[in-house]
Amino acid sequence: MTKPLSLPEPHPTLPAHPQRWIILFSVCLAGLIMPINFTGPAVSLPAIATSLGGSAVALNWVTNAFMLTFGCSLMIAGALADRFGRKRIFVSGLAVLTLSSLIMLAIRDIIAFDLIRALQGFAAAAAFAGGTAGLAQVFDGAERTKAFSLLGTTFGVGLAFGPVMAGFLVQHFGWHSIFTSVSLLSAIALATGTRYMHESRDPAAAKLDWPGAVAFTLALTLLTYAIIQAPESGWNSHGIIALFCSALLSMLAFILIERRVRRPMLDLSLFRYPRFVGVQFLAAAPAYSYVVLLVLLPLRFIGVEGYSPLDTGIIMLALSAPLLVLPMLAGLLAHRFSAGIIASVGLLICAFGLVGLAQYAPGQPFYRLILPLLIIGCGISLPWGLMDGLAVSVVPKERAGMATGIFSTIRVAGEGIALAVVGALLATLVERHLPVMPLADTVAGAHRLAMGDLPQAAALLKIDAVALKQSYEAAFHSLLYILALLAAISGGIVFVFLRHTSPSPLATLKSIADEPAE
Structure with missing residues (x-):
């Protein structure tokens, strides 16, 4: 029998930081930028494609370049934050994010656009790792848990309202306005962090x-x-x-x-402990059941079904709005049930919602989308409410940069790989459902259709739009069933590793290390 997980005790001699709530505001604002910088370009991708052109592969990199560099550099950024200073890394990341967003206004080439997106991923990783590690130095005990819960809620706000904001901006001011907004928010977080965050380091940090x-x-x-x-x-x-x-x-x-x-950077010995492994599976699990939908659904609604960017953002609100409320419910439930039970039930609910979404076909009333999207959003909110608290408490706060780096790297890298895999799988499924013999342009046309570029796909394949929509729907239908199966399997794996009942989902490295490996 493993020991129950427990919250870290408040440090009895740690004085309260006088500007800690202003620092929290700065980090939360930086955290708000991350999902907006991800969902915004996804909603505006059709407009970006029209403006900048480019191949289907180049357009795929609009989202994947950001996610790839973000995921690759989180552990590096965490290590740099511990060694050279959390404030320095946080402020540097925000400064690059602010300037690169302004540079986007002058971009006229898709390759240059993708390269800047890659740079933004590095900058976002620095801001995230430095900010979260910095928070761990100014909050302790119950306040620390509350601060990271608020940070998680901020991410939920960005995911919920990011598509709506992006849709409104694209429809009324063009896709460039998304990056103007990101630059403005980054500048505010930069100014606040520079003024109020104090520098801190890990004195025992080694070279990178x-x-x-x-x-x-x-x-x-x-x-x-x-x-x-x-x-x-x-x-x-x-x-x-x-x-x-x-x-x-x-x-x-x-x-x-x-x-x-x-x-x-990655302490491989930690993977001997089942709960640590379970936390990492929990980090990657939402990628296939939720995150990929934030990119694929806007492409479908705008490019294939003809919804406006604003209408698409409103529809997407049903998918992400539960993240504003239900993660708190997961925290309350964690006092009575194990993290494994809560997370696995949530992922099974996601699987059920994905099966329901597969029953929707283009041309049906949009309100038929609301219930399955809400079910998916409610399901993912349960594991989502546990992840950040688990991650921040698996190592002592002096190693907070490494802790958040490991967890966030697995989560974001998993999301980036999931986007690439699911996008490629959809293109392959579309190709198989096309009512034509293989031609030279079949692969390119299928890829364009998977990206939601219906006019270009019709031009390449010489097939009318109605037949292409039917092929796309058949492919998307199969894809959703595959995602539902993956969500159910992920729920089972998470349950196995985090199945033991505990009063709280948080643990320190000491409480984990004291447990015998199973």
Whole structure:
């Protein structure tokens, strides 16, 4: 029998930071920018494609470039925050995010656009890792739990209202206005953080593990590129196979490096403990059951079904609005039930909602979307309400940068890989459902249709829009069933690792380390 998880006790001699709530405002505002910077371009992707052009692969990188660099650099940013200062990394990330968003206004080429998006991912990782590690230094005990809960709620607000805001801005002011808004919010968070956050470091922090960082980044980059390129080049082509093999070798190199360095970015020994493993599975689980929908559904609603960006944002509100309220319910339930039970039930609810969403076909009244989207949103809110609290308490606060870096890297890297995999899978399914014999433009047309570019797909495939919509619907229908199955499997895995009843979902590294490995 494992020991129950418990909240960290307040430090009896730690004086309260006088500006801690202003610092929390700054970090929460930075946190609000992250989901907006993700969902905004997803809603505006059709408008970006019309303005900048580019291939389907290049357009895929609009979202994937941000997610890839964000996921790759979170552990690096956490280590840098502990070594060189949490405030310095936080402020530097916000400064780059502010300037890069302004540069977006002058971009006229999709490749340059993707490169700036990649830079924004690095900047967002620095702001997130530095900000969350900085929060852990000024809050303790119950206030610390409350602060991170508010940060999680802020993410929920960004996810819920980001598509609505983006839809309104795109419809009335064009897609450039999204990045103007991001720049403004970043500047406010930057000014507040610069003025009120005090510098802090981990005095025992070692030098950054550059070989490990390079190997990890290379592995994720090669894997993501291979998945995105596979529908166009062919899954069994020599180039794609070589990319997958190179990604695998890079990941093996990363593991070997982390086992040899004195203070690694990723402490592999933690994976001996079931609860730590369960927390990491919990971090990755929402990617396939929820996050991918934030990109795929706007492409479908705008590009295939013809909804306006604003209407699409309003519809998407049903998917994300539960995140504003229900994560708090998960926190209350955690006092009576184990994290495994709560999270697995939530993921099973998501699976049920995905099956319900599969019954919706283009052309049906939009209100038929509301119930399945609400079910998915309610389901994902339960594990979502546990994740941040679990992550911040798995190591002592002096290593908070590494803790948030590991957890957030797995969550964001999982989301980036999920986006690439699901996008490639949808393109493959669309190709199989097309009512034509294989032609030179079949793959390109299927990829365009999967991206929601119905006019370009019709031009390439020489098929009328009605038939293309039917092919797309059949492919999307199959995809949702696959996602439902993955959500159910994820729920089972999370239950196995986090199944033991406990009064609270939070644990310190000491409480985990004292448990025998199962």
